[in-house]
Amino acid sequence: MRQPAVIGGHGVDGRGGGPAIGALGRSIHATTLRPALPVREMPFPLLLCSARMSIELRHFRCFLAIADTLSITRAAERLHLTQPAVSRTLRQLEQALGVRLVDRSTHHLALTPDGLSFRDRAAVAVAAFDRALGYAHHTGWPLRLGHAWAGAGTDTTALLRRWHEEHPATPLELLRIDDRTAGLARGEVDAALLRGEVLAPGLITERLTTEPRVAGLPADDPLAHRTALSLADLADRTIAVNTVSGITSLDLWPPSARPASTITIGNTDDWLAAITGGRAVGVTTSATADMHPHPAMAYVPLTDAPPVPVVIAWRDGPGHPRIPDLIRLAHEVMGHHQGRP
Structure with missing residues (x-):
């Protein structure tokens, strides 16, 4: 047999x-x-x-x-x-x-x-x-925290410093991995900060906060000086869509008013380059504006786009022993944004 x-x-x-x-x-x-x-x-x-x-x-x-x-x-x-x-x-x-x-x-x-x-x-x-x-040669087993873009937004520094103060024997490594689960589903990290709906099997998530969506525009674009925009304002533009780790798709627009043109990119750096280079406009969350300011880029709030959930995710089953501590700290540091639009 x-x-x-x-x-x-x-x-x-x-x-x-x-x-x-x-x-x-x-x-x-x-x-x-x-x-x-x-x-x-x-x-x-x-x-x-x-x-x-x-x-x-x-x-x-x-x-x-x-x-x-x-x-x-x-x-x-x-x-x-x-x-x-x-x-x-x-x-x-x-x-x-x-x-x-x-x-x-x-x-x-x-x-x-x-x-x-x-x-x-x-x-x-x-x-x-x-x-x-x-593990046999490293007494300080690092805790690897993945993210696809923007980390913990404006709370990134506070999260890292609080962890170092409270758990000095366990290094917290923040790793950007261009993947929808930031490498979590493939075992490259122990936990991940993710945005949008997480569909990968075998993962557990807890919502930390939500982030409003914004439009990303070239700084010299006629719409860049507006105080707010709607999705309809972008319908006649070419949209930069991150198909690897992003959360924006044409489904964000009503079927009768979807943009006719898109360009496909694979990470935040290319997304920024496509927009600042004048090839396209984009839709992201406020965390991108916080973490990636650029003199050739303008971020304008979108009034009719739904907010994006931010979750912490980890694999079901045995994992790093400090994951519960990380979940608790992430809620403490990022949870104060819970009620924002």
């Missing part, structure tokens, strides 16, 4: 890996079962079915670099490997799993459904491995 492979600690060597995705060169070997299967589509969950090769942590790190950059070239640069080495490592992983993880049929790489599912599982596994090794 065929048994599922078990990933275990059969050894740690110095091969592969890269500093951008975690600890260098640690590998996990999987139990070998039978000759490598040809790559074919099959659903998760699946068995690791490779002989003559073993699944190592470098395979996970390589795949995660590809999944993050959607580019063999950029993944190779990140991992300090050659492009052929990255392609070869990806093929080995796909053959061992028996599924295709990356669609290479177009000019741009894309993750297959199996690739999307495996990405989150692989990230959690790598993060757990790195954390397990780090």
Whole structure:
């Protein structure tokens, strides 16, 4: 009877890996079962079915670099490997799993459904491995707090300083990760400050406050000098939409008055550049205005756009022992905004 492979600690060597995705060169070997299967589509969950090769942590790190950059070239640069080495490592992983993880049929790489599912599982596994090794050598286990943009808004400094005063033995690391859950669903952080509705499975959230929406405009735009705007004022403009970590979509407008033109960007920096460069206008929350003032940018309140909830999120199940303290402090520091529009 065929048994599922078990990933275990059969050894740690110095091969592969890269500093951008975690600890260098640690590998996990999987139990070998039978000759490598040809790559074919099959659903998760699946068995690791490779002989003559073993699944190592470098395979996970390589795949995660590809999944993050959607580019063999950029993944190779990140991992300090050659492009052929990255392609070869990806093929080995796909053959061992028996599924295709990356669609290479177009000019741009894309993750297959199996690739999307495996990405989150692989990230959690790598993060757990790195954390397990780090815990043995680090008495001050850092608490990693992710955010996709704007942190805790104007309360960011107060949150960080209060934490340092109350928990000096546990460093609080604030990490911006361009992802809808700021890396939380993939295990890159222990908790996250998120805006908007959070739909990722396996996460628990508590609302901290709400933030009003504002329009982001070039400073020399005719609308920039208005004291307030409506969504209709932006309907004839090109809208910059952050599809990676943002919360604005055309659904914000009524079906009969939606903007006809958008440009797609992937992070706050590109969003700001698109607007200050005169290519588009945007919609965000007041926290962006607080955290990203710019001489070429104007932020104007939107009177008819619904406010955005700000939540603290963490994974269901065992986690960092200081997460309850972080939740309590976040409520104390940010909760005084609870009643604002």
